[in-house]
Amino acid sequence: MDFNDTPLEAQFRAEVRAWLKANATERHTREDKFGAGLNEDDYLAAARTWQAKKAKAGYAAIAAPKTMGGLGGTPAMQVVYSQEEAKFLVPDCVFEVSLGTALPTVAMWGTPEQKEKYLARAFMGDHIWCQLFSEPSAGSDIGNVRTRAVRDGDDWVVTGQKVWTSGAHFADYGILLARTDWDSPKAKGLTMFIVDMKAEGVDVRPIHQASDEYHFNEVFLNDVRIPDSERLGHEGNGWKVMLSTLMQERFALGSNFSGDLYAQLIGLAQQAEWNGAPAISNATVRAGIADTYIQQFGVDLIVRRGMSAISRGESPGPEMASVKLIGARAFQTGGALAIELGGAEGLIAAQDLGAEWRLPQLLWISAPGARIAGGTDEIQKNTIAERVLGLPGEIRTDRDLPFRELER
Amino acid sequence: MNFDFSEDQRRLQEEVRRVLKDISTSAEVRTVLDGKASYSAKTWQHLADLGALGISIPEAFGGAGLGHLELCLIAEEAGRALTAVPLLSSIYLAAEAIKLGGSATQKAAWLPQLANGEVIATAVLDPRAQTLAEGRRLTIVGGKLSGTIDAVPDGMAASIAVLYVDQRLVIVDLTSADVMRIPRASLDPSRPLAKLTFDGTAAEELSGGDTAAIARRITEGAAVLLAFEQVGGAERALYAARDYALERHAFGRTIGSFQSVKHKLADMFAAIELARAHAYYGAWAMATDAPELARAASAARVAATDAYTFAAEESLHLHGGIGYTWEMDCHIHLRRARWLGQIIGTTHVWRDALAAALIEEAA
Numbered sequence: 075m076d077f078n079d080t081p082l083e084a085q086f087r088a089e090v091r092a093w094l095k096a097n098a099t100e101r102h103t104r105e106d107k108f109g110a111g112l113n114e115d116d117y118l119a120a121a122r123t124w125q126a127k128k129a130k131a132g133y134a135a136i137a138a139p140k141t142m143g144g145l146g147g148t149p150a151m152q153v154v155y156s157q158e159e160a161k162f163l164v165p166d167c168v169f170e171v172s173l174g175t176a177l178p179t180v181a182m183w184g185t186p187e188q189k190e191k192y193l194a195r196a197f198m199g200d201h202i203w204c205q206l207f208s209e210p211s212a213g214s215d216i217g218n219v220r221t222r223a224v225r226d227g228d229d230w231v232v233t234g235q236k237v238w239t240s241g242a243h244f245a246d247y248g249i250l251l252a253r254t255d256w257d258s259p260k261a262k263g264l265t266m267f268i269v270d271m272k273a274e275g276v277d278v279r280p281i282h283q284a285s286d287e288y289h290f291n292e293v294f295l296n297d298v299r300i301p302d303s304e305r306l307g308h309e310g311n312g313w314k315v316m317l318s319t320l321m322q323e324r325f326a327l328g329s330n331f332s333g334d335l336y337a338q339l340i341g342l343a344q345q346a347e348w349n350g351a352p353a354i355s356n357a358t359v360r361a362g363i364a365d366t367y368i369q370q371f372g373v374d375l376i377v378r379r380g381m382s383a384i385s386r387g388e389s390p391g392p393e394m395a396s397v398k399l400i401g402a403r404a405f406q407t408g409g410a411l412a413i414e415l416g417g418a419e420g421l422i423a424a425q426d427l428g429a430e431w432r433l434p435q436l437l438w439i440s441a442p443g444a445r446i447a448g449g450t451d452e453i454q455k456n457t458i459a460e461r462v463l464g465l466p467g468e469i470r471t472d473r474d475l476p477f478r479e480l481e482r
Numbered sequence: 483m484n485f486d487f488s489e490d491q492r493r494l495q496e497e498v499r500r501v502l503k504d505i506s507t508s509a510e511v512r513t514v515l516d517g518k519a520s521y522s523a524k525t526w527q528h529l530a531d532l533g534a535l536g537i538s539i540p541e542a543f544g545g546a547g548l549g550h551l552e553l554c555l556i557a558e559e560a561g562r563a564l565t566a567v568p569l570l571s572s573i574y575l576a577a578e579a580i581k582l583g584g585s586a587t588q589k590a591a592w593l594p595q596l597a598n599g600e601v602i603a604t605a606v607l608d609p610r611a612q613t614l615a616e617g618r619r620l621t622i623v624g625g626k627l628s629g630t631i632d633a634v635p636d637g638m639a640a641s642i643a644v645l646y647v648d649q650r651l652v653i654v655d656l657t658s659a660d661v662m663r664i665p666r667a668s669l670d671p672s673r674p675l676a677k678l679t680f681d682g683t684a685a686e687e688l689s690g691g692d693t694a695a696i697a698r699r700i701t702e703g704a705a706v707l708l709a710f711e712q713v714g715g716a717e718r719a720l721y722a723a724r725d726y727a728l729e730r731h732a733f734g735r736t737i738g739s740f741q742s743v744k745h746k747l748a749d750m751f752a753a754i755e756l757a758r759a760h761a762y763y764g765a766w767a768m769a770t771d772a773p774e775l776a777r778a779a780s781a782a783r784v785a786a787t788d789a790y791t792f793a794a795e796e797s798l799h800l801h802g803g804i805g806y807t808w809e810m811d812c813h814i815h816l817r818r819a820r821w822l823g824q825i826i827g828t829t830h831v832w833r834d835a836l837a838a839a840l841i842e843e844a845a
């Protein structure tokens with residue numbers, strides 16, 4: 075057991091670092107942020123350009139096979155790249171769904187034509203992807219999808235509504251879960267499609283989030299025509315395709331939950347005074363810093379174990395469900411502790427209090443979203459209880475009935 | 483023993499609840515949340531018309547001459563309705579300080595206008611035990627106030643401030659030319675903050691008594707009153723979650739039929755009952771001027787902050803994706819819980835104060 079780079083990884087790290095130095099600006103403080111002041115269009119353009127640069131250098135999809143336009147490297151090499159890239163100012167929050175979940179799904183289930191058509195161009199930054207699964211009445215119970223796809227000649231005609239679709243407002247394509255058979259039980263009548271987000275009948279409306287940001291959307295689909303050649307996997311196989319996406323998502327999300335909030339807490343606590351003494355010497359503050367480290371670095375370590383499993387050719391198991399459970403909580407409690415450091419003054423929003431407060435405050439207000447997105451705490455716990463610990467599932471009455479007989 | 487409020491007090495509470503339900507709607511709170519106003523003038527006016535602002539101000543000074551118990555129940559309803567009004571600043575702190583420490587002239591000058599809501603005051607009387615480096619730097623020399631104090635609640639809406647500086651309780655006119663005020667973005671924008679800078683501003687001392695004891699007493703009273711607001715807010719968040727759990731279906735059943743959901747709601751309920759019990763005890767201690775006030779107020783503050791924070795977080799969570807939207811009020815509870823839980827110091831310092839009070843009693 076060790077954390078050292080293998081000779082190959084060390085060599086790769088040196089290459090990556092040299093390339094980043096030549097192509098991006100180094101980050102000096104944690105508060106430095108790429109593209110401060112850019113409007114959304116310019117930011118997206120910059121993100122696409124950066125993605126294209128990465129692709130030309132071979133870093134767009136390090137762990138994807140060469141046949142698919144990837145570098146054919148190992149997951150560990152992907153981690154090496156991410157670690158090095160984190161030291162530079164580059165755009166983020168644009169290609170995460172594309173690279174983390176949508177394209178791996180296309181890579182796994184797509185026809186040779188689909189892979190040819192989509193993978194390389196998406197790696198190049200030409201296309202941004204989103205994931206259209208959740209609906210108003212299908213979230214945790216994703217099998218309840220009611221968006222309807224009806225076969226019409228060589229096309230499918232799709233009508234319905236998706237919701238909470240991250241990035242749909244700037245996405246070019248999406249993977250879309252729709253119901254093609256209303257006479258089969260809920261999980262059996264689903265089919266996955268690739269949808270062109272600019273197609274006629276696709277109407278995207280941004281949703282104002284609790285965090286006062288606009289990252290997710292409602293997507294209305296009105297008689298959207300999707301050629302059968304854009305079906306992803308067999309008709310009726312949508313559930314399986316979706317599960318594979320969610321496995322990817324769980325894994326992709328994992329790395330979002332590592333971080334060094336504990337280190338930020340130290341810096342912030344050094345600015346604060348409690349009862350006339352430096353907050354950094356207060357036992358409660360110290361315990362909070364320690365706990366945040368245990369959770370956040372712990373998440374990092376769990377993800378590394380998953381990586382090790384992948385490099386042995388195994389797939390990381392349902393134990394990955396604990397990552398989000400621990401990580402999102404760490405955001406909530408660690409972010410809250412940061413805000414509490416200043417007492418009343420800690421209530422001043424970062425825009426007026428100072429840039430170093432931005433991230434902790436953002437973590438605090440985004441934590442509730444993180445506890446919901448990608449499967450809520452309760453769904454993660456059910457996964458652990460049933461799939462890892464072997465406990466029986468809840469008694470279900472809706473599983474085997476034809477979908478059209480289920481009440482709303 | 484009768485550890486509860488009277489019929490009359492409950493009727494008053496019902497009346498306030500009824501009015502606030504109609505007036506302090508989500509849309510009304512959002513005028514402040516969205517920065518269109520620094521407080522809800524409409525809600526403030528209705529509270530004044532109900533006699534709620536002056537409920538514990540003597541009749542001789544324009545109030546209703548009732549006690550703190552009534553004010554506690556009004557606070558509970560204000561919290562439940564997420565009211566965006568300067569109750570803490572103007573009533574729990576400033577009016578109480580003038581009532582307890584002011585001369586007859588000072589009371590006559592300010593209390594009637596505070597009671598009818600025409601004047602809004604702010605106040606910082608707690609020692610600000612938690613501060614960031616730039617936090618608090620106020621001094622008084624020869625009756626002139628200088629320096630800066632940050633994160634002052636309702637600092638823009640108020641026209642006067644009551645401050646505790648260098649062992650003195652003083653009133654200052656915030657409209658004076660030597661006061662600089664800048665609004666500070668607040669994590670709960672429906673409860674705004676300001677930074678005040680004084681430059682030799684005339685500061686009138688409150689006349690009387692042991693100022694340190696008065697400042698402490700008022701702060702402890704505010705902790706009790708805020709605990710009632712927190713209990714009201716927490717209960718609203720709990721019942722919003724309960725209602726949603728009954729309505730929302732997943733896996734062919736209401737989500738409220740999942741045991742983990744039931745247990746979570748029950749945990750919220752238990753936390754609120756614990757907070758309510760301590761808040762009532764605090765109300766008794768405040769109303770009777772009991773020596774137990776220090777520990778009663780500290781316990782109420784800690785239990786109520788924990789209850790509201792938990793209820794707000796879990797109520798949002800129980801709503802799933804829709805809970806994480808700006809349009810739903812879940813995030814206002816989350817923001818309000820944090821604001822109320824920190825504005826006179828966080829649970830960390832109040833827990834410490836509670837332990838100190840208990841240790842002292844035990845000795």
Ligand SMILES: Cc1cc2nc3c(=O)[nH]c(=O)nc-3n(C[C@H](O)[C@H](O)[C@H](O)COP(=O)(O)OP(=O)(O)OC[C@H]3O[C@@H](n4cnc5c(N)ncnc54)[C@H](O)[C@@H]3O)c2cc1C
Pocket residue numbers: 205206207208209210211212213214215237238239240241290443444446447448449450451452453456730731732733737740742743799800801802803804806
């Ligand atoms: C920030 C954010 C980004 C998102 N991005 C996307 C995206 O890009 N694409 C996409 O398709 N979706 C996305 N989602 C949607 C997300 O996957 C769903 O919100 C989530 O799965 C929960 O579904 P729901 O909102 O319908 O809540 P519900 O499923 O209605 O859940 C409501 C409550 O009931 C609880 N509950 C449900 N079932 C059970 C049970 N069996 N036992 C106990 N409790 C239960 C839940 O835990 C929750 O607390 C996003 C959500 C968020 C918040």
